[in-house]
Each structure stands twice: as C-alpha cells, then as structure tokens.
Amino acid sequence: MNPCLFIILSFLLLLFPTATASQLITVGEGGDDRNDANMKKCLDKERDALLLFKAPLHDPYDTLSTWTADQHDCCNWSGITCSNQTGHVTKLELFGHGLGGEISHSLLNLTYLNHLHLSGNSFHGTIPTFIGSMTRLRYIDLSDNYHNGTIPRSIGSLTELRHLDLSYNSLYGTIPPEFGNLTNLQVLRLGNVERCRVEKVEWLSHLSHLEVLGMDGISLAKQNHWVDVVLSLCKLSHLSLNGCELSQVMYPYSSFLNSSSSSSSIEFLSLQSNNLTSSMYRWLFPLTSNSLQFLHLSSNMLDGIPKYLGNLCNLKTFYFSDNSAAVKFPDFLNNLSGCTSLSLQYLIAPGSQFTGSLLDDIQRFSSLNCLYLAASHLNGSISEKLWELPILEILDVSYNDLTIPSTIHNSSLSYVNLFDMRSCKVGPQFPKWIKTLKNLTSLDLSNTGISDTAPLDFWAMWPSRLIYMNLSSNNISGMIPDLSSNFAKKSAIDLSSNTFHGPIPNVPSTLLSLNLSRNKLSGGISFICQIVDGLLYFLDLSHNSLSGQLPDCLWHLKQLKVLNLGHNNLFGRLPPSIGSLIELEALYLFKNNLSGELPLSLKNCTSLISLNLGANKFSGTVPVWIGENLSRLYVVILRSNNFFGTIPVQLCQLANLQILDLSMNNLHGTIPSCLGNLTSMVEEGFSQDELYYTIGISENIDETETYVDHAMIEWQGDELEFFGSLRLLKSIDLSSNNLTGQIPYEITNLHDLIALNLSKNALSGEIPEKIGGMKKLLTLDLSRNNFSRRIPSSMSQMTLLNDLDVSFNSLSGRIPSSTQLQSFEASRYDGNTQLCGPPLTKKCPGDEESELLPIIGEIDEVERWFYIGGGMGFATGFWIACGALLLNRRGRHPFFQFCDSFIDWIYVKVVVFISSLQKARQT
Structure with missing residues (x-):
C-alpha cells in the first residue's frame, strides 16, 4: 500500500464496470425488488438444489445458517436473489465467507442463474466444466479460492458473459481450512499441485460481450497469441493479468500490430509481477489506446518506457513501482510528455531504480495530484518547478538523496514526506517554506539535518488539521508549546531524538501515538490524565529526565499497546490502575527509581509480550502470577532490583519465553529444574507473537509508526541495548544472587539457548557432563561459584562458544583439549588452583614426558x-x-x-x- 491508496480506490470504483454488469442483470431478470405483494416464492427444485450445494460445504462463520429446509422461501436466504416475477434464483453471492469444499453440480438446476459470485472462499478442486452449460450467466467471480488445474474451455460457451474473474486460484502455500476436519485421514498428498492454467486461450474469443477479465495468477506461459484474442474482445474495458508468467511467452507479438482495423477499448490494464522486459512494449502497443485510464506495470524488469505511452491522452494513473532495471528519470518524464502529461493525475513508482533528479520537466504535468517516488535512487536538487504544480496534494520522495530547495510555494499540498535514511538535506536552519504549506495534513521531516529552534508560529500553522507530524532524528531545540488544539482527531506525533527541553505540554486527548523519547524533557507526566478518549495505543517518553510518580489514571488508556517510560527519574509505586491496560503488549520501565511490590492488578495485563522492569528498586517476591496469568510473555527482565525469595516454578509455564533476566537481586534457593522445559529455548524457532509493533496513523493515509522491541542485556561483561536482533536472542541470566545447589541437569536440554549466566552465586557440585550438548551457546559464565571436579570433556564440542568464564571456582584437572577452549584468556580460568593445561601455564602431570x-x-x-x-x-x-x-x-x-x-x-x-x-x- 502507499499513501495514494485511498484516492486510487475511489478512482478504481469509477473504472470497475461491475455496477454496469449488475444493472444489466437486474433489468434482464426482474431485479431483486421483493416488495411486490404478488411476488413469487422460490421454486422447490431450486431450493433443493441450493441445499445440495450447501450440504458438503465447510462453513466456519455459519454464513449459511438461514439455508434450512424449514425456511421454505429460499429467496430470503442470505446471498440469494430471485426474480420477483418468476421466483427463479438469479443471483448467488457468497463472497468472502471462508466457505470450503467443491462446487456442486446441483447448481445446474438453477437454470435462470445469471450472477455467480463465490470469491474469497476456500473452494478447491478444478473449476467445474458444467459451468459452461449455465448459458444465462453474465457474471462469474471465482477469484481468491483454491482451484487448480486447467480452466475449462466450456466457459467459452457463455456468450452473454460480461464479467469473468478467475484470479488467484492455487493451493500454493496454503491449505484449505476444512482439511483440518478430516480427522480420519490417513494419507494426504499435496505434492506437485499446479496452479490454474490455460491450455488454449482461443475459447476467450467467443465471449464477445465480455467487459471485465481478471486472470491474475493464472499461468499463460504457453499462450503466444493471447494479445490477438484480447483484441478480438471489442467491449473489454478491464484486463488484469498480474503474475501470469507472461515473461515465458516466446513470441508475444500480435498479428494485429500492422492492422489498421485493430483497436482496443481497454480502460484498465494491469500486468504487474510478470518479470517483463522492455521487449514487451511491441505487443503492449495495440492494447494501449486513448481509452486507457489506468496502467500498472510494477514489479517487472523494465528499463524505461516507450514514447507512445506519452500519447495516451486519458491516462490518469500509472504504476511503475519496484522495477529492477535502472531508469533515467528525466528520460522517463520526457517519454510521458505528450498529451499524457496533461491527463496524468497519479504517478506511483516507489522502489524503482530511477536515477537523476526532479528537473523542470515536471512542470509539464499540470494535472498531477499524487507523486510517489519513495525509495528510488534520485539525487540532486528538487526543481522549484515542482512546487508550482497547481493541484499537487500528495508528495513522497522519501528515502532518496535529494536536496530540498530553500523556498516552496504550494498551497495545495496536504501530505509531504521528505524523510531520507541518508539524511536528505533540509537543515541546518528550520525550513521557512513550511509556512507556505497551509493545507498540510501530514508532515515528515525526520532525519533531515535540522539543527535549529522551531519557530513558535510553526506549531500553530494547522489548527485541528494535522493528522501526522514527524520531526524525529534531528537536533531541534526549544520548548514544546501547548499542542492540544493543533491536531485532528486520531493523530500521531513523533518528536523523538531531538534536544527539546522543559515540561511536556498538553496534548490532544484523541491522540493515537505520541513519541517524545530521547530528548531533554523534565517534570512530571500528569498530562497522561488528559488523554481521556481512550484512543492512545503508543506512548514512548523514554530517555528523558522526567520525574515524579506514575499517576493513577491509567484506566483511560485501555487501548494502549506500548508504554515505554524507561531511562527517566520516576519514583514511587506502580499505581493499581496499571491493571486497566488490558491491551498492553510491551511495558518498559527500565532504569528509574520505582519501588514497592508489583501491584496484583498487573496480572490483568494478559496481552503482555515484553515485561522489562529492570534497574529499579522493586521489592517483594517474584510474583507467581507472572507465569500463571501472563502466558504470552517472551521477555521477562527484573534485573537489578530488590526481589527476594526463591525463583517461582510457575515461570516454567511461559512456553514462549526467550529472555529471562533475574540477575542482581536477593534471590535464594535452587534453580528450578523445570526451566529445562522452556519450550522456546528447547526447540529451534522463535515466539509466534510479533515482536515489532506497527502503529497505524490515519484512516486516509497509509502512514505508520514502527516500534521495535528492545532490551538492555548484559552481554559478555558489557551492558548492551539490543534492538532488531532481540528476536534472535535466547538468554537466561540468574547471576549476582544467592542461589545454591547444583545446576539441574535438565538445563542442558535447552539446545537453542544462546547465552547462560549463572555467575556470582553459591552454586556447587559438578558442571553437568551433558553441557556440551548446548552447541548454540555463544556465551557461558559460571564464574564465582563453588563448582568442583573437572571441566566436562563434552565442552570441547561447543564450537560456537566465543565467551567463557569459569574463574574463581574449585575446578580441577586438565582443561579439555579443543581449539575453542584454548582460545580464551587464561584469566577466564583464574582462581581454580587445581586446573592445568593450556591456556594456563601450569602443566598437568605427565606433560614432561x-x-x-x-x-x-x-x-x-x-x-x-x-x-x-x-x-x-x-x-x-x-x-x-x-x-x-x-x-x-x-x-x-x-x-x-x-x-x-x-x-x-x-x-x-x-x-x-x-x-x-x-x-x-x-x-
């Protein structure tokens, strides 16, 4: 999706002739008006046919609950339309209901059926040949099902057909859900299942009234003359052939190329995802006439466009995104500069290999409303002529290497995204041209090199209009003024990673997302109590100098998914109202001065995935309800607090747990042996829960905030903050406590564990012999305990180990020979007076011989x-x-x-x- 989608969908509805076909059907068959007192009821034969159609189907959402024998008038059943003159069933519309099974032959008894719409279900098997016998059909949509095999040629007998959509039918990658009901199944073979294909395309030429043809995902790899067939359909206005393997057609040129009689009425043409090269333009030509309004050539291998595309005087929307061949953007514009430049409204080409800059030629495109060129390779300066386009509303040139001019004059722009990961040059001064953009609803100037104070009048420029503001990753300073009246409903603000100071101001009560992290903000956070509309679901105030207590008004935030208050100076107890955050998935309070026992109400936050309360002053025992109630947790970090007591065995119930950090507390007792059963650490793979949170911003524009879960982890002696790689980490840290007893041998079952730290305890006994089976361990710290006997010989098999510390124990004997164990510094074995052998200088008995x-x-x-x-x-x-x-x-x-x-x-x-x-x- 892209930020033009909302506008484009409206445009597509105008192009898509479904309504026209439906109107034709309605007029021809008496329509669906059932208010006539003399209307006919459905015929028994047709009711029985529908019940036979229903009988074998899997109906997960009970869509066909009204289809019962005791409800005699089938015309009142869901999805059924009848003629009010004859009572015959004329329409069967059951789309998007997840129905599964095969289409029954009983439909042949619906002899007056003219509209069959079964898309978005799980029908499987081949498309029935008998459909070709239902000669009254004018509308067929079987798209988005699991049909496979050859499309029957018999469909060519439906000479009155106006609409045919068979797109995206395949068993590839997905198994129909009703297969799960086959409890007695002994053998299931789905190998070598082919997607739908066309053996011979000539049957299409018989459909002379066809207006809409959708065959996305249907293999046309062997159809060399499909262009001829399409051109024979003189009424065709909508053609979609996405992902049809057209690149494999060896001779895709048409005999119509040199014929003056060839013409096309196509208004909508989509050929994306076919790996097409520019050689396709010779056979594209006859399909592109002045009637064409929508052209989609994305996700191919095109190295430009031909000049004849510039002569399409009605082309309004052109998709050219994600093409893998390099294209000079000035040449691209030049080839569109005929009458197309006057009609084109939406140019959408993100992710293409454009080079060059936005030159003055862009001024020719006077009808341009949306220009979306994000994530291309454009460079140089943006021409000032761009801002003179009279109706340009949406501009996204983010993730390029463009320089923004110092002045912009365009009062029609409503959406601007100039962010660039390589620091698009806007600063160092705050851009003055912002003041000319009076109609903005979205502004993204993140990471654009601004090192200045935001003018006071900047914040008041769009009263109750902005839905999204992102100024993050700059060096913008000053105090943030009152924002409560500057933003529209359901808006988002991201001012993170700047140098704003002073207290947090009032904010709109209808916010969706607020990110003020990594600034120099101070004072309390009582402003949270003003957010009373319950829409906020992302709040990040971390890495500031905030102080005071967490206010007890959190029941207003029942939609909150991410709460990050880490790295501040907050103190006091967690308020009981924190238990009202029933949708909360990530709670990050690391490194504050919070104290007291964890409130019992926190166990109501059953959606929690990540719980990080480390580096505070929390006390009491580790609550058993963490394991009993918060079953989705994959991160539990309680390190560096004042927890005491034993490690509760209930933590072993957390099947998704990947990171357990209870270090630097006052825990005593033994290590629970059941930790060896932690499913996610035993088995290869990761938690099924999503570790990345994407925060949608508005209903009209596809703009998002992304939160990547992170944690401070002690790694090989250093405290590191893990971000994107946190998903790869599986770690247990119980260090710096008062734990006693032996290491349970069950711990060695954690074959997928990467880091284990048991140092600075009072553990004793032998190191388990099978510890060498933990072959994925990268770091192992057993130092400063009371372990005795030999280092297990199996540790020589731990070839991935790059950090080992067994110092200050009572180990003895020879260090097992392996390249890995001898590579560590001798200090990692210090304090074990009876150890000998390399890398220690002390020789073992018999070494002289x-x-x-x-x-x-x-x-x-x-x-x-x-x-x-x-x-x-x-x-x-x-x-x-x-x-x-x-x-x-x-x-x-x-x-x-x-x-x-x-x-x-x-x-x-x-x-x-x-x-x-x-x-x-x-x-």
Missing part, C-alpha cells in the same frame, strides 16, 4: 610422506612399464625376471626402515 611428541610427530610425518611418495611412484612406474610391455612382446620375460629380484630387494629395505622407525618411537 609428552615433550618428545613433536619429534615423534616429525617421524610420523616422514613415514606418512614415504608411503604417499612410494605409492605415487609405484603407480606411475607400473603403468609406464605395462604400456611398454604391451607394445614389446620380446622384452616381457627378461623384464619379469628383473621384477622378481627387485621386489625382493624392496621388501627387505622397507622392513628394515619400518623397524628403525619403531625403535626411534620407543626411545
């Missing part, structure tokens, strides 16, 4: 090369000799006599040599 091993190793090397060299020499000499003897019969006998004596001599020499080697090894 082994000093001769290098010499023996050299002898072994000599012996090895002797056998290799001897073998190679023998093979070479053998075949040279054999070749000579094969050609020289007279020399064979003397040669073999010589070989007998020579072999005896070699045998004696080899025995003597091996004997001498064995004596050297013994000494």
